[in-house]
Amino acid sequence: MDTQRAQEISSSPNMKAVQYNGQEVYIEHVDRSSGLATIHPLNDPNNKQSVSISELSEV
DSSP states (O other): OOHHHHHHHHHOSSOOOEEETTEEEEEEEEETTTTEEEEEETTOTTOOEEEEGGGEEEO
C-alpha cells in the first residue's frame, strides 16, 4: 500500500478492509515522514504496533 492510500483509509469515516500478515487490522495513525503506520488487529485493539506502510494491503 502507498502512504497516500493509508492516510485516506485512516481518516475515512467508513471502515476499509486492510490486512497485515494475513490478519485484518485497523489503521490508527499514519506517519508519512517515516513511512510507518500504527495498527491493531480488529479483534485486539490493545495490541498496537508500528509497521511499514508497504506491508499493508487493502482487500
